[in-house]
Amino acid sequence: MTVKIGLVGTGTVGGGVIDIIHNHKEDFKNRLGIDIELVRVCSLNKAEAEAHGAGDIFTPDFNEIINDPDIDIVIELIGGTGVAHAIVTNALRAGKNVVTANKALMATAGEEIFGLAKEANVEIAFEASVGGGIPIIDPLKHSLISNEISSVLGIVNGTTNYMLTRMDEDGMPYDEVLAEAQAKGFAEANPSADVDGFDAAAKIAILASIAFNSRVVMDDVHTEGISNIQPIDLKTGHEMGYAVKLLAIAHRMPEGIDVRVHPTMIPEQHQMAKVNGVYNAIYVTGDAVGETMFFGEGAGAGPAASAVMGDVLEVSRHIALGIPPIVGCTCSEKLPIAPFENLQTRYYIRLLVPDRVGVLARAADVFARHDASLRSVSQEGTKDHDAVNLIFVTHEACEANIRAALAELAAMGDMLLADPTVIRVED
Amino acid sequence: MTVKIGLVGTGTVGGGVIDIIHNHKEDFKNRLGIDIELVRVCSLNKAEAEAHGAGDIFTPDFNEIINDPDIDIVIELIGGTGVAHAIVTNALRAGKNVVTANKALMATAGEEIFGLAKEANVEIAFEASVGGGIPIIDPLKHSLISNEISSVLGIVNGTTNYMLTRMDEDGMPYDEVLAEAQAKGFAEANPSADVDGFDAAAKIAILASIAFNSRVVMDDVHTEGISNIQPIDLKTGHEMGYAVKLLAIAHRMPEGIDVRVHPTMIPEQHQMAKVNGVYNAIYVTGDAVGETMFFGEGAGAGPAASAVMGDVLEVSRHIALGIPPIVGCTCSEKLPIAPFENLQTRYYIRLLVPDRVGVLARAADVFARHDASLRSVSQEGTKDHDAVNLIFVTHEACEANIRAALAELAAMGDMLLADPTVIRVED
Numbered sequence: 001m002t003v004k005i006g007l008v009g010t011g012t013v014g015g016g017v018i019d020i021i022h023n024h025k026e027d028f029k030n031r032l033g034i035d036i037e038l039v040r041v042c043s044l045n046k047a048e049a050e051a052h053g054a055g056d057i058f059t060p061d062f063n064e065i066i067n068d069p070d071i072d073i074v075i076e077l078i079g080g081t082g083v084a085h086a087i088v089t090n091a092l093r094a095g096k097n098v099v100t101a102n103k104a105l106m107a108t109a110g111e112e113i114f115g116l117a118k119e120a121n122v123e124i125a126f127e128a129s130v131g132g133g134i135p136i137i138d139p140l141k142h143s144l145i146s147n148e149i150s151s152v153l154g155i156v157n158g159t160t161n162y163m164l165t166r167m168d169e170d171g172m173p174y175d176e177v178l179a180e181a182q183a184k185g186f187a188e189a190n191p192s193a194d195v196d197g198f199d200a201a202a203k204i205a206i207l208a209s210i211a212f213n214s215r216v217v218m219d220d221v222h223t224e225g226i227s228n229i230q231p232i233d234l235k236t237g238h239e240m241g242y243a244v245k246l247l248a249i250a251h252r253m254p255e256g257i258d259v260r261v262h263p264t265m266i267p268e269q270h271q272m273a274k275v276n277g278v279y280n281a282i283y284v285t286g287d288a289v290g291e292t293m294f295f296g297e298g299a300g301a302g303p304a305a306s307a308v309m310g311d312v313l314e315v316s317r318h319i320a321l322g323i324p325p326i327v328g329c330t331c332s333e334k335l336p337i338a339p340f341e342n343l344q345t346r347y348y349i350r351l352l353v354p355d356r357v358g359v360l361a362r363a364a365d366v367f368a369r370h371d372a373s374l375r376s377v378s379q380e381g382t383k384d385h386d387a388v389n390l391i392f393v394t395h396e397a398c399e400a401n402i403r404a405a406l407a408e409l410a411a412m413g414d415m416l417l418a419d420p421t422v423i424r425v426e427d
Numbered sequence: 428m429t430v431k432i433g434l435v436g437t438g439t440v441g442g443g444v445i446d447i448i449h450n451h452k453e454d455f456k457n458r459l460g461i462d463i464e465l466v467r468v469c470s471l472n473k474a475e476a477e478a479h480g481a482g483d484i485f486t487p488d489f490n491e492i493i494n495d496p497d498i499d500i501v502i503e504l505i506g507g508t509g510v511a512h513a514i515v516t517n518a519l520r521a522g523k524n525v526v527t528a529n530k531a532l533m534a535t536a537g538e539e540i541f542g543l544a545k546e547a548n549v550e551i552a553f554e555a556s557v558g559g560g561i562p563i564i565d566p567l568k569h570s571l572i573s574n575e576i577s578s579v580l581g582i583v584n585g586t587t588n589y590m591l592t593r594m595d596e597d598g599m600p601y602d603e604v605l606a607e608a609q610a611k612g613f614a615e616a617n618p619s620a621d622v623d624g625f626d627a628a629a630k631i632a633i634l635a636s637i638a639f640n641s642r643v644v645m646d647d648v649h650t651e652g653i654s655n656i657q658p659i660d661l662k663t664g665h666e667m668g669y670a671v672k673l674l675a676i677a678h679r680m681p682e683g684i685d686v687r688v689h690p691t692m693i694p695e696q697h698q699m700a701k702v703n704g705v706y707n708a709i710y711v712t713g714d715a716v717g718e719t720m721f722f723g724e725g726a727g728a729g730p731a732a733s734a735v736m737g738d739v740l741e742v743s744r745h746i747a748l749g750i751p752p753i754v755g756c757t758c759s760e761k762l763p764i765a766p767f768e769n770l771q772t773r774y775y776i777r778l779l780v781p782d783r784v785g786v787l788a789r790a791a792d793v794f795a796r797h798d799a800s801l802r803s804v805s806q807e808g809t810k811d812h813d814a815v816n817l818i819f820v821t822h823e824a825c826e827a828n829i830r831a832a833l834a835e836l837a838a839m840g841d842m843l844l845a846d847p848t849v850i851r852v853e854d
Contacts, residue, residue, distance in 0.1 A: 135570030143562030146736030296719035309573030
């Protein structure tokens with residue numbers, strides 16, 4: 001049995017996919033009895049295809065893949081929600097099975113895509129959209145399916161985790177760490193998707209949708225990035241016994257799905273506190289299974305291509321057996337999204353304020369009037385002699401009250417010299 | 428669509444399975460469109476079935492399940508290789524799909540069982556046989572399938588991990604820790620399967636078979652348990668920067684599959700060193716995915732039942748769609764087992780010897796004559812004034828040489844007061 005593949009995108013992951021097919025073609029034949037044949041490769045850059053020995057099957061026009069009646073599976077690896085949307089939806093309409101690593105697309109147009117796949121009776125698979133090579137979507141849809149999942153959370157963005165790790169280990173300020181990450185190719189020239197948390201937001205939207213059987217889209221996710229974090233926050237965290245991580249969090253709550261991405265202090269003894277560099281870790285808690293963790297490299301050619309090819313081979317097995325898709329859209333419920341303002345947690349808040357007598361008392365008074373009980377307040381000097389950092393740690397407080405307090409401080413005009421740094425503290 | 432289930436075994440895991448079916452029957456209908464109906468429960472103990480509200484469908488005779496033409500899936504949860512073998516093989520012969528948690532059976536009779544399943548064109552699923560609720564067999568057969576796996580290793584026995592954790596944290600001697608584990612229900616009255624490493628050996632045989640596409644049976648696994656480990660070994664390990672864990676290890680080597688279970692020192696900074704108590708963790712390294720880890724509770728009613736029900740629901744999806752088994756036996760190759768004697772590693776060896784001048788020099792001489800270069804030697808007193816512990820740590824040495832040295836020491840008659848404690852050191 002031969003299964004014919006058309007690939008769109010020859011960047012890091014696309015190149016990795018071509019390499020796996022070249023290196024393991026015989027293994028797949030021997031082990032699965034399936035000949036995986038890459039018949040067409042499309043991208044904007046022919047040299048990339050050539051670099052992976054696929055110059056002879058190159059086309060600059062993705063329609064040549066979508067409209068090729070011989071192609072069984074289309075792999076979309078260009079990312080984004082523009083051209084990729086056209087490729088994925090048109091491929092499904094043309095009756096192709098689709099494998100994608102596109103988290104932004106799945107987290108915004110998931111409903112449309114599942115609908116098209118169902119109409120055409122074909123498969124849409126996207127294991128590589130979350131956690132690089134870590135199997136997580138498949139376990140949620142299969143091995144863990146008998147559980148009522150209460151939470152999914154984790155470190156799902158390698159770029160920001162690398163940056164936080166570097167800030168922590170070397171005390172490098174944010175701007176320097178970002179420049180280093182860009183120089184090493186871990187961060188894009190426009191780093192916003194990573195550092196502002198949008199990449200993590202797309203991933204947790206996908207995981208929450210599957211875990212809770214109810215559609216969560218990117219816009220549902222309250223998203224904060226790491227651009228206000230500085231080494232002082234990591235240092236103070238350590239003194240408190242916490243590590244700072246950009247966590248993507250989804251909980252099933254009585255009032256709906258609580259889903260958010262923000263810098264978070266987690267206890268240093270927690271396993272996730274030790275997940276450093278570009279590694280990802282995802283925790284899933286279910287009523288039967290208890291707490292499970294999935295860990296591995298969150299990005300890179302090999303890991304992401306491993307996930308893409310896992311999907312390709314699974315769909316190929318189904319094609320070889322002539323069987324229909326087994327698991328389609330899993331969103332059988334319509335749960336509300338819990339308002340972020342209702343969150344109850346502890347807060348670490350750092351304010352850059354003028355170095356004047358009475359500032360600390362005024363700020364503390366604002367928190368008190370908004371029902372935010374303080375556990376500790378400390379003051380740390382800065383390089384600038386006219387400014388100091390005020391660090392507040394609250395007892396459990398309500399998000400709405402913290403926001404009101406911060407808004408009042410900002411409105412005072414003479415208090416805040418920069419946007420406040422807010423890190424939620426979870427135990 | 429209704430799928431009818433017959434369950435054999437109403438112990439911890441069987442009880443957990445009944446509970447999940449009762450609690451989530453409606454969820455399964457809503458989410459999968461499948462009515463999972465438990466129609467018959469068999470065990471030696473009717474009271475157990477009654478305790479889970481299954482007294483009315485109880486039978487003491489497993490043949491009533493195997494021969495019931497209405498039953499689609501038989502779940503075997505009695506364990507062992509005697510009656511369980513008859514139940515599983517006869518159920519397959521009768522054309523039933525089978526789900527089991529039985530590691531000993533799969534690691535000894537796997538080939539026969541896969542053969543019977545293939546003949547009958549039914550499924551045999553056994554996710555719960557390894558790692559409790561941790562999804563590991565399914566990821567190896569699906570998400571990670573495009574990888575050439577180079578190693579699978581981990582902590583796969585919760586009982587011994589609990590015992591080592593207690594010895595480490597509280598300095599309790601082996602016998603007391605074992606008694607405590609038995610009192611808490613973590614260890615059986617006859618603890619041999621756990622403490623002698625056989626349970627871990629069955630699990631690594633199963634994992635190695637799937638990871639390397641080549642049958643590994645329990646007898647292929649070189650197996651050592653923890654009964655020679657005492658708190659002094661954990662204490663000395665810490666001084667060296669290592670934690671002591673009972674590791675199950677399988678490597679794909681040029682000369683074949685290296686597969687073994689033994690106490691192992693691993694660096695304290697390694698994630699696995701922090702896996703304590705009854706938790707399990709399994710590392711998989713593949714050529715594309717790199718290093719991934721799967722972590723969770725390794726035993727208990729909930730986790731194991733989660734894995735069993737994941738299999739049951741997956742098979743049920745296939746039954747509902749009227750499709751044949753997708754993945755059968757994955758052992759398409761016949762790799763040799765690498766001789767354990769060829770292992771090259773570092774060794775921690777503790778010898779209980781008479782407290783006499785010259786004993787240390789004589790023992791050191793024996794190691795030297797067997798090409799085992801020593802990195803350190805130290806002597807630790809014991810409660811018994813006539814005996815001391817000699818602790819040797821070698822540079823990389825060959826297993827065959829270490830064994831010859833230990834045999835020579837034992838043959839001296841006046842040297843060893845107890846069996847030596849051997850812990851391999853891996854970095």
